[in-house]
Amino acid sequence: MDSTLTTAPLSPGRTLWSKVPEVTAFFWIVKVMATTVGETAADYLNRNLHLGLTGTTLLMSVLLALALVAQFRTKRYVPGVYWLAIVLISVVGTLITDNLTDNFGVSLWTSTGVFSVALIATFALWYRREGTLSIHSIFTPRREAYYWLAILFTFALGTAAGDLMAEQLQLGYLPSALIFAGVIAAVALAHVYGGLNGILAFWLAYIVTRPLGASIGDYLSQGRDVGGLGLGSTALNAIFLCSILAVVAYLTFSRRDQVRVTEPS
Template identity: 55%
Template sequence: MNRLPAMKANDWLNKVPEITLSFWIIKILSTTVGETAADFLALNAGWGQGVTRTVMAALLATALFTHLRTRRYTPWIYWLTVVLVSVVGTQITDLLTDGLGVSLYVSTSAFAVVLAAIFLVWYRVERTLSIHDIVTRRRELFYWAAILCTFALGTAAGDLATEALGLGFIWGAVAFGTLIGVTYAIWRKGGNAVLTFWIAYILTRPFGAALGDLLTQSEIYGGFGMGAMWTSSIFLSVIALLVAVAQVGMNGSGSAQATE
């Protein structure tokens, strides 16, 4: 069985992309795809929830293993992993809510506690939660554990707001979009960069979930009726385009450095 290669600290480059506008666009699109793709595969494609969960979990494990074997940030591997984390995070919440009948109030609270525990342990061990310092295997594992939990939490929180609290898809998207805007304003005013990043990262998940439901659901239920297949296809195409640009740019930068 292959094992992850041992790496010295000075062999690592940061495994997370720079936080740019493109990062946030891809992140939001990924969260929406996580909502729509899971529904499409389980319902429209006829896979069923059990098969969809098994296949997506296996693909995520493969992508994450591939990412962990790399020594530097590789756009297509990183964002493929994020998309799959989004799908699996959605399925975890759906399993609890629809399969096991767990209240959205309970699941949202539970995921929030688990995420807080991950951050607490991560900080106590590493003394930093900054994504600019993901330069060791242990920090990377903390990072991906937190990412998976943010997607599960965001899905539960989004469903709680739009369904249990009755905000609906439009007002749910507006509410979470406003909170993201407030977080951005706080950061611009000098707020803690690490804290505001993670708050925004969490909020993009319920925003993306509400947006996904708004686009895919029938007009009878307050949506635009685009359907999960079309929404997923369009958003995945945009993600692929942006990631391809980032990958080409990184390859060009690497070639330039090699010739210096």
């Protein structure tokens, strides 16, 4: 997905490194694990450590801001910095939706609609200003700003949509996860065999991985009385965070997912 490479005007022979990773199997594996951690870590900090929803939101927002400052200061994609920002933005995106629901009484239908509109508006403005939504073109600060804003809205939207299906519509965590996985599979098949645009396919799959990861996280961590396996958020966070660290360490040394863009002389 997202096989289209679009470059900005460069000086002849100039080489630029993308600020985001190549889309490989590793990308999707870490993305789903990060979204799962985003769901369970928010619950863990809020309930188990008794920080409260507001306290958790403030703490994670500050950490996300620091991670994004580090990300914007890098000259190229750095796996540890990038995926730290993804994990934190996953947690913050979850907390935004949780705050709207629990503290302000906003319905999941409304938040799903609002975040959908916000995401579409971000894409529209991004495309109007830059002429592309390809993540292979993320090598300017403005494109990177659009990228991270879109990522934040995908996480907030995914949380709202996942909770809407699993809880409010009472489909359950596992059925919801299977539905989202089926949607991603359909998008992949449409791209490979149906000619669906690679950039569109990427973003559709990216959006749906958020509720997929959230549903998986809830299914594994929540109690059996509400349709989960009851593994608990503590053990689940430890397993997934260690797995993310292992994959990111491998990518750091192997450089399997770095993207270089060169303008011919």
